[in-house]
Amino acid sequence: QQPVQSPQAVILREGEDAVINCSSSKALYSVHWYRQKHGEAPVFLMILLKGGEQKGHEKISASFNEKKQQSSLYLTASQLSYSGTYFCGTESGGTYKYIFGTGTRLKVLA
Amino acid sequence: NAGVTQTPKFQVLKTGQSMTLQCAQDMNHNSMYWYRQDPGMGLRLIYYSASEGTTDKGEVPNGYNVSRLNKREFSLRLESAAPSQTSVYFCASSEGQGGGHEQYFGPGTRLTVT
Numbered sequence A: 001q002q003p004v005q006s007p008q009a010v011i012l013r014e015g016e017d018a019v020i021n022c023s024s025s026k027a028l029y030s031v032h033w034y035r036q037k038h039g040e041a042p043v044f045l046m047i048l049l050k051g052g053e054q055k056g057h058e059k060i061s062a063s064f065n066e067k068k069q070q071s072s073l074y075l076t077a078s079q080l081s082y083s084g085t086y087f088c089g090t091e092s093g094g095t096y097k098y099i100f101g102t103g104t105r106l107k108v109l110a
Numbered sequence B: 001n002a003g004v005t006q007t008p009k010f011q012v013l014k015t016g017q018s019m020t021l022q023c024a025q026d027m028n029h030n031s032m033y034w035y036r037q038d039p040g041m042g043l044r045l046i047y048y049s050a051s052e053g054t055t056d057k058g059e060v061p062n063g064y065n066v067s068r069l070n071k072r073e074f075s076l077r078l079e080s081a082a083p084s085q086t087s088v089y090f091c092a093s094s095e096g097q098g099g100g101h102e103q104y105f106g107p108g109t110r111l112t113v114t
Helices: none
Strands: A004-006 A009-013 A018-023 A030-036 A043-049 A054-056 A061-065 A070-075 A084-091 A098-100 A104-109 B004-007 B010-013 B019-025 B031-037 B043-049 B064-068 B074-078 B087-094 B109-113
Touching: A004 A084, A009 A018, A018 A084, A018 A104, A030 A061, A030 A070, A043 A061, A043 A070, A054 A061, A070 A084, A098 B043, B004 B087, B010 B019, B019 B031, B019 B087, B031 B064, B031 B074, B043 B064, B043 B074, B074 B087
Parallel strands: A009 A104, B010 B109
Antiparallel strands: A004 A018, A018 A070, A030 A043, A030 A084, A043 A054, A061 A070, A084 A098, A084 A104, B004 B019, B019 B074, B031 B043, B031 B087, B064 B074, B087 B109
8 A cells, every 4th residue: 555645745935844644554663765866876865764764865854654554754944956756665564565655846947 | 885776767658668777885784675656656666675685666567677686696587578667776785675775765766668
């Protein structure tokens, strides 16, 4: 079951904040976040593991609510370089198979 | 350190033709993956290889086969291409399988089947 991301698209001005949500119908073991710029490969941003461990870039923050089977990515003081499509990937049941959401398109304007 | 490389970058096939997409990584990673990405869609896992010598099906394996040639290389074969396989194909690798390991993606192969 594909995780649901919201919003589908968001437009920001430089310096504004945004939150991207990822929700799954299954219990989650871990959540990955990636950013993809047009015509390029996805790039790793953050891993959140069951139990609270996190790994990722210093300027990116995220949360993982295991009970609600949700994760949120927080982008603060956005920069032009933050533009792109953000994907969450969720792993359920220790299968090691990642199911990715359909993405959130983020555009930051000067 | 090239990371994950894929060949070819672009390919046009006719229905029924076959081809192999090549992927190699130089990060000594154990796990490798093949995804497809259709317009407006997220990444869908086709096959993955948790370690050298093993492969397993992902979400959308029909119409594809894979070979984990050695620790570095993981190829994806389309035996009889169909227009529904028109997509961008990404190969990825990670140090290990499971949630604690980020995936590194190659630049992608843009495949069109006419």
